Structure formats: C-alpha cells, structure tokens
Amino acid sequence: xxxxAFQILKDALSGYKGLKPAxxxxxxxxxxxxxxxxxxxxxxxxxxxxxxKKHNITNVAVLEKGWIGSGNVGRNTTIIRSNYLLKGxxxxxELSMQLWENLEQExxxxxxxxxxxIMNLIHTDAQRDAFIxxxxxxxxxxxxAEYLNADDVKDRYPFLDMKNARFPIKGALAQxxxxxxxxxxxxxxxxxxxxxxxxxxxxxxxxxxxSIENDKCVGVKTTKGDIKANRxxxxxxxxxxxxxxxxxxxxxxxxxxxxxxxxxxxxxxLGNVITFGAGHFYCSQSNKGGxxxxxxxxxYNTYAQRGNLPVVEDVCSGGMAIMPMIGxxxxxxxxxxxxxxxxxxxxxxxxxxxxxxxxxxxWCYGGFKATxxxxxxxxxxxxxxxxxxxxxxxxxxxxxxxxxxxxxxxxAQPNLH
Ligand SMILES: Cc1cc2nc3c(=O)[nH]c(=O)nc-3n(C[C@H](O)[C@H](O)[C@H](O)COP(=O)(O)OP(=O)(O)OC[C@H]3O[C@@H](n4cnc5c(N)ncnc54)[C@H](O)[C@@H]3O)c2cc1C
Numbered sequence: 001x002x003x004x005a006f007q008i009l010k011d012a013l014s015g016y017k018g019l020k021p022a023x024x025x026x027x028x029x030x031x032x033x034x035x036x037x038x039x040x041x042x043x044x045x046x047x048x049x050x051x052x053k054k055h056n057i058t059n060v061a062v063l064e065k066g067w068i069g070s071g072n073v074g075r076n077t078t079i080i081r082s083n084y085l086l087k088g089x090x091x092x093x094e095l096s097m098q099l100w101e102n103l104e105q106e107x108x109x110x111x112x113x114x115x116x117x118i119m120n121l122i123h124t125d126a127q128r129d130a131f132i133x134x135x136x137x138x139x140x141x142x143x144x145a146e147y148l149n150a151d152d153v154k155d156r157y158p159f160l161d162m163k164n165a166r167f168p169i170k171g172a173l174a175q176x177x178x179x180x181x182x183x184x185x186x187x188x189x190x191x192x193x194x195x196x197x198x199x200x201x202x203x204x205x206x207x208x209x210x211s212i213e214n215d216k217c218v219g220v221k222t223t224k225g226d227i228k229a230n231r232x233x234x235x236x237x238x239x240x241x242x243x244x245x246x247x248x249x250x251x252x253x254x255x256x257x258x259x260x261x262x263x264x265x266x267x268x269x270l271g272n273v274i275t276f277g278a279g280h281f282y283c284s285q286s287n288k289g290g291x292x293x294x295x296x297x298x299x300y301n302t303y304a305q306r307g308n309l310p311v312v313e314d315v316c317s318g319g320m321a322i323m324p325m326i327g328x329x330x331x332x333x334x335x336x337x338x339x340x341x342x343x344x345x346x347x348x349x350x351x352x353x354x355x356x357x358x359x360x361x362x363w364c365y366g367g368f369k370a371t372x373x374x375x376x377x378x379x380x381x382x383x384x385x386x387x388x389x390x391x392x393x394x395x396x397x398x399x400x401x402x403x404x405x406x407x408x409x410x411x412a413q414p415n416l417h
Contacts, residue, residue: 003108022188023068023195026061026202032228033061033200035382036220038207038243039236040064042073042183042368043360045190045201046375047235047382049107052197054376055383060199061229062191063222065206069187072237073368075305075337077260077294079273079282080369081118081178082143085134088393088405089346090141092373095390097143097177099372109189111181112287118178118273119148119156121322122171127277131173138175146174157270159325167278167321178273180284186371209246210357217247217357233358233382238303238338240361247354252343252399253362254414256297257336259307261315263329265289274322281318283326291326293319297339297365299415307336339364345417346405349378349387349394358382359396364417 011019035051037044040062051057064070080100082093104111122128135145149171154162162169191201202224209221210232219228236243241251270285283293295315298307312334319326342348342362347370349360360378363370377391387394393405410416 022192023201026200028061028202028205028222028224028227029200032219033230034059035231035233036060036227036229037062038220038232038234039071039239040068040187040191040201040203041071041235041237042186042190042371043237043363043374043378044235045187045194046371047233047360047378048199049190049194049197050376050379051383052194052199055379057383058198061227062194062199062201063205063207063220063227064201064203067203068191068201069184072337072339073187073371074184075260075335076183076368077282077284077292078180078183078368079118079178079284080181081175081273082141082369083118083120083134083138083145083173083175083178084407085137086405086407089407090137090143092377092390092394093370094141094143095376096370096373099376100181101177103189103372107189107193109185109192111185111189113179113181115177115179116272116284117174117176118275119153119172119174120275121153121169121277122173123167123169123278125170128171135173144175144177146176148172148174156272157274157323159269160322161324164321167276169322174272180273181368183368190375207243207246210354212247212354216355231356231358231382233360233378235360235378237361237363237367238340240340240359242303244352244359247352247357249352249354249359251359251361252396254301254341255303256300256339256341256414257302257304257307258294258297258339258365259311259315259334259336260292260294261331261334262286262290262292263326263331266291266329276318276322279314279318279321281315281322283319283323290332291329297341297415303338305336305338341414341417343399343412343414344404344406345408345410347374347394348396349374349381349391350396351381352396364414
C-alpha cells in the first residue's frame with residue numbers, strides 16, 4: 001500500500017471512507033512460523049521488516065502483549081545520534097544513523113526524521129579533552145562532529161547560564177546529523193511495511209513461556225495459545241529479564257523506570273537537542289512547541305511505568321542549572337517507561353544457550369536511536385546465524401572475558417550509564 005499526494009487527495013474527496021488500517025491485525029497461524037519475534041516495539045517490528053525485506057523470510061509473526069507502540073518506542077524523548085567513542089558501539093550507531101537518513105523513503109512513511117543537530121555542553125577542561133577525543137572517534141567513523149567554543153554556544157542560545165557558579169558552560173561537542181524522530185510513527189511505519197510484506201502482527205498476545213524440547217526452542221506459549229516456531233527472537237526491552245526467566249536464563253540486566261516530561265508550547269527557542277554535561281538532563285523542542293526533556297533513571301529496580309518525585313526534582317534542577325528560563329514554564333505531562341539497563345551500558349544481540357532461541361535487549365536509555373540498526377543486525381543474525389559485523393561485540397558472555405563495552409567507564413552501575 002503506497003501513500004502519495006494523489007491518494008491523499010482521493011481519500012479527502014471521498015470523505016476518507018475508503019481508508020484501510022495501515023497493517024493487518026493477524027491471529028496466530030495453526031502451522032506456526034519460521035520465526036517468531038516477541039515484542040512489538042520499535043526493535044521487534046524493525047527486525048520483522050528487515051527479515052522480510054532483506055532476507056526474504058516472510059513467514060514471521062510479531063507477538064505483542066499490548067498494542068503496537070505501547071512500550072518504550074512510544075515513550076522516549078525521541079533523540080537520535082551516533083556520537084559514541086568505543087569501537088564496539090560507534091560503527092553500529094553510525095549504521096543506525098544512515099538507516100534513519102533513508103527511513104522515510106524506504107518505508108514511504110512520514111516519521112518526521114529531523115536532523116536538527118545535538119549539542120553536548122562542556123563544563124570543565126577535563127570534559128573538553130574527553131569530548132574532543134570522542135569527536136575524533138566520531139570523525140573516524142564518518143559520523144561528523146564539531147567543537148563549539150563558549151562564544152559559539154552563547155551566540156546560538158543567549159538564554160543559557162554560561163557563567164553558572166557550579167557548572168559554567170565552556171563549549172560544546174555538536175553532531176549536526178543528530179536530532180529527533182517522531183517515536184510512535186517509527187513503530188507504525190515499520191509495522192505497516194512489515195505487514196505489507198506478509199508479516200503477521202499479533203496484538204494482545206502475551207508470551208507466557210517457551211516450548212523447549214531437548215534444549216531446543218520449538219515455540220512459545222501465549223495468552224492466545226501455543227504457537228510453533230522454528231526460531232524465536234525475544235525483543236522485549238524493559239521486560240527482558242522476566243521473559244527470558246521463562247526459559248531459565250538470567251541476564252546481566254536490571255530494570256528501572258525512566259521518566260520523560262513535556263511542557264506547554266513555547267515559540268521556537270531551542271533549535272537543537274541540548275544536553276547538560278555535568279548531570280543528566282537532555283532537552284529538545286517538539287514541532288508543537290513543547291520542551292521535551294528527561295534525565296536520570298529512578299535508582300530502584302521496578303517494572304512500574306511511573307516514577308517518583310525525587311527524580312522529577314533532580315531532572316528539573318539539571319535543567320535550571322543550564323537554562324533557568326525553564327523555571328517559568330509549566331510541565332504539561334510526565335510519564336515513564338521501563339529501561340533494560342545492562343551492566344556496562346551497552347546492548348546484546350546474540351544467541352542464547354538454548355538452541356533456536358535468540359535475544360535482543362539491554363538498550364538502556366539509548367535504544368530508540370538504535371532501532372533501525374538493531375532490527376537490521378538482529379534480522380541478519382536470525383536469518384544467517386552470523387553476527388552482523390557492526391554488532392559483533394554485543395555478546396551475552398562478554399562479562400566472562402572482560403570484554404565490556406563501557407562507554408563511560410563507570411562500571412556496573414546502571415544509573416551512571
Ligand atoms: C522516558 C524514556 C525516554 C527515552 N529517551 C530516549 C531517547 O531520547 N533516545 C533513545 O535513543 N532512546 C531513548 N529511550 C530508550 C528507548 O525508548 C528504548 O531503549 C527502546 O525503545 C527499546 O526498544 P523497543 O522500542 O523495542 O521497546 P518497547 O517499545 O518497549 O518494545 C518492547 C515490547 O515488548 C512487549 N512485551 C513485553 N513483554 C512481552 C511479552 N511477555 N509478550 C509479548 N510482548 C511483550 C511490550 O509490551 C513492548 O511493546 C527512552 C526510554 C524512555 C522510557
């Protein structure tokens with residue numbers, strides 16, 4: 001099904017009576033599937049799409065316990081970037097950025113990909129050195145990077161508190177190709193394209209267990225009955241530990257809630273995404289004018305999708321430290337999503353000890369920007385049995401060998417990643 005200006009005009013003239021749902025709401029097939037993906041978030045839907053599109057595997061089902069986009073893909077603060085330092089990460093996130101750049105054409109769907117740029121503020125001389133090192137790594141990977149001095153930053157945003165006594169702003173690392181994407185449209189775009197290629201998207205279908213025979217996964221147990229599958233890929237983000245526990249697998253992942261905030265609409269004031277370098281606060285302005293921002297995870301483990309007031313206070317104090325003008329803006333909405341925090345802050349795309357059962361998760365705060373590459377590389381692994389070269393480091397057993405991908409060098413402390 002294609003969208004075109006002509007089609008929109010035709011629909012308008014016919015009172016939109018001929019509109020059809022963008023994807024088929026399927027029921028499980030008796031005969032089962034070649035591949036079953038658990039989780040209809042961005043990553044699960046992207047995986048199904050690339051399986052069908054790149055590898056011609058269309059006998060695929062995506063099982064979603066709620067509705068498409070009800071998880072983190074529809075809850076995040078929409079930031080995309082490929083400004084990483086380590087070689088296990090940077091090529092992967094750069095592939096993701098390249099896929100974002102062509103996503104709307106590929107899916108024929110308006111996901112509002114906006115490469116408005118991202119600016120990481122610098123507050124100390126040591127941080128400047130660290131960011132310049134990261135910028136060099138980004139330049140080597142073709143991601144692009146710019147260093148802005150304090151005057152450049154002030155010219156761009158005169159309302160920033162450049163001379164804050166605790167956190168003076170000394171410059172910024174910018175990635176002009178970073179930006180934002182309308183998050184739920186990503187789920188809808190992939191769902192529509194995957195469904196067109198024959199993938200079954202099955203909503204309100206919770207996976208409650210695995211059918212395992214002789215150490216081999218042969219299907220899943222669900223609230224819609226048992227479903228047979230030659231291969232199963234879990235892709236459930238914040239619910240990873242709970243789902244994989246059904247197969248007896250313990251993951252190096254903790255679940256925490258991360259909150260997001262949106263204010264009343266303002267006139268255009270913030271052209272980029274901007275991040276505070278001395279604490280956790282990141283902010284962009286939505287196309288409707290609201291400031292969309294977030295900060296730290298709530299420190300305790302939880303599967304609840306709502307957070308607590310101390311973190312609200314902490315996030316707002318981060319915002320006030322760099323842009324005191326937001327103290328006068330009213331917050332309209334806040335919400336939360338469950339984060340799958342891995343112990344080194346980097347994700348997993350891997351096989352498991354159980355044959356034909358695969359795992360994708362551990363995306364922490366940053367999995368939205370990874371959506372296209374995660375789907376692309378997970379589909380590659382599921383279809384070929386081989387890790388994609390840019391996702392080769394995302395192994396579950398890397399802690400055994402000390403091969404951590406600890407971007408910030410902070411160790412096994414989820415709230416610091
Ligand atoms: C507040 C917030 C802000 C964020 N900001 C950013 C950001 O700015 N940039 C960025 O890159 N990342 C950000 N993230 C992280 C990012 O959103 C996630 O890492 C990413 O969306 C996770 O992948 P997903 O889209 O597949 O997850 P989800 O959308 O959560 O998909 C997982 C799906 O699995 C389903 N599921 C769970 N259990 C079962 C089961 N038993 N059976 C069937 N289905 C099941 C869930 O219902 C869910 O729909 C943010 C996250 C939050 C919560």
